Amino acid sequence: MKRKITLKHIARELEVSISTVSKALKNSEEISRDTKERIQAFAKLYNYKPNNIAVSLKNKRTKNIGVVIPDIVHHFFTTVIRGIEKYANSKGYNVIVCLSDESFDKEVINMEMLANGSIDGFIISLSSGTQQKNDYNHLKEVTEQGIPLVLFDRITNDIDCDKVVIDDQLGAYMATKKLVEQGRRKIGLITTEDYLSVSRARSEGYMKALRDNTIEVQESRILKLSSMDMDENAIKNFFNLANIDAVLCVNEIFAIYGMKVAKEMGKKIPDDISFIGFTDGLLSKYANPSLTAIAQHGERMGEISAKMLIEKVESEGEEETFQTKILEPTLIERDSTIN
């Protein structure tokens, strides 16, 4: 077992001081060519690499960024992580991923664990528990400590920090408008409970599009589902009672499941009923029929979040100025709507 070599070892071996070694390895002008070459050659030979922890302690920079997301088994979040990873890595940063599991408590615990020196900044998408509880003190605390924070997708207005979102309202608006243009009038919405910021925005876009096209918003055409139990009968009733000819779903699963139920009821997609779902993921692409979807551009969102964060981290406390970046969603038309 070869232990890692340290500056001290090199110094002792080459009979110079630790400072000389340190400087030599940084190619400092202070050190003579000869000595530098000796030291660098020795270091290369023994594969010396500085200890990250020691460097972090000294520089108060960890080169780690902490990402806290509600769930990782969600295509959207994985694409965001990929975007974050990509950008962060290119800048020499590592990504520590923590899952809040949609729980307020876990979100708080994870952030506290990381906030004690482990990371240089946070990228976070709020858990539903947090949005429901409407308690953002844990976020306030880290920002007060001067730790940069970027919120993405599931954000809150209660905290001043950089934010990255897509225009959820616009996405829903575009989708609903498309359905209207295709002659649909009895357009339903399958969503979650309202405390999720994104669901709310999507509902608003849906309703606005209806109103702009002089279609009345009917409560019976809005179905609120919990992501845990997707009650088949509830969906059937919904389709039947409201006599729906098109559905906008706030996520892929709802859409795929909705299509399944519709098919079981003997409905033809898209002739009898059209479907559009949020989050253009694998399911949308490979569903049968393939699902028209509103792409959230997760990877891009991740990259932008990482970029904003790292800029804040590396700007030595210039004047604080926060921005909110709003990405445009894209409607990707497939076979679950008329083309």
Added chain:
Amino acid sequence: MKRKITLKHIARELEVSISTVSKALKNSEEISRDTKERIQAFAKLYNYKPNNIAVSLKNKRTKNIGVVIPDIVHHFFTTVIRGIEKYANSKGYNVIVCLSDESFDKEVINMEMLANGSIDGFIISLSSGTQQKNDYNHLKEVTEQGIPLVLFDRITNDIDCDKVVIDDQLGAYMATKKLVEQGRRKIGLITTEDYLSVSRARSEGYMKALRDNTIEVQESRILKLSSMDMDENAIKNFFNLANIDAVLCVNEIFAIYGMKVAKEMGKKIPDDISFIGFTDGLLSKYANPSLTAIAQHGERMGEISAKMLIEKVESEGEEETFQTKILEPTLIERDSTIN
């Protein structure tokens, strides 16, 4: 901006030494009740939390574990991460996720970044680039440095370390056997190039099952696809020429895509052709028809990997003994096979 408070601050404020503060906060017997209470109260008041980096440097324990996987936009890997996270978190560890992007170089770079003190151990699934190159020196190096390593799913025999896999051969065997029992004789296999350890094992299981049932293995019934370009015509030819009545696919995407092509060709699933795919993910569940799948138990695999790793990390260098844990795959029957 409230800066973080340190032992030194507390010591100065309470006019005791740093060591006394440190001990008091650890409830050491050395310190009198009075002093301990004073110090603890003060620490609570100012929300003192030890600096992780400093503790890491001192203890040579980071409480971080490094996970390097080929890709995160893959249901299987995300479930593994979830399992790792879950167990690691329960033991007070954080998870640093790095993506190799199926590239040997990125795998090496990521590991080198993390190996310099950032983590206590590695959990890794090899990139296809690495398996293709067959070069495992980067793994050898970290193990020689005494850093615990757990390999999962995509492993190699060239390295001595703990490993966690499912019995891929058995999975393929079970699936193929099931197809045979349902009267299929012209069973095809859609796989990737052979350098991936898992694909090879699955091919072997497939062939073994055929032989055990006195069905000849025909090269024409094996299609090797690159995951990049899924050539529709190649698949059509494959189905036609080999006159296939059942297909085993080494991953979900191949299976879903295969079903799509089959349907386009007018084939009925499962009457004309059955499908079974590896990795029981969301796609399998929500496909149409839903896909009979071999579950890889990713989450369990992640938990076990994390458990094995953390045990190694926390066992102060007892005698080295490595184990390979082989999980049993489960065949989940759905509508793409006859039931």
Added chain:
DNA sequence: CTGTTCAACGAAAACGGTTTCGTGTTAACA
């Protein structure tokens, strides 16, 4: 009164680097 013991605390080294500041040597110059 001296010696021992124990409780309660502090000094200092250590982890592995970075960085500031000082110092000895040499060469150049007046």
Added chain:
DNA sequence: TGTTAACACGAAACCGTTTTCGTTGAACAG
């Protein structure tokens, strides 16, 4: 010959902990 500046390097502080090993004063026995 004495002064000075540049060069090359080392000492030491520091980052925030942990931990070992004193040290001090009081209490107690003899």
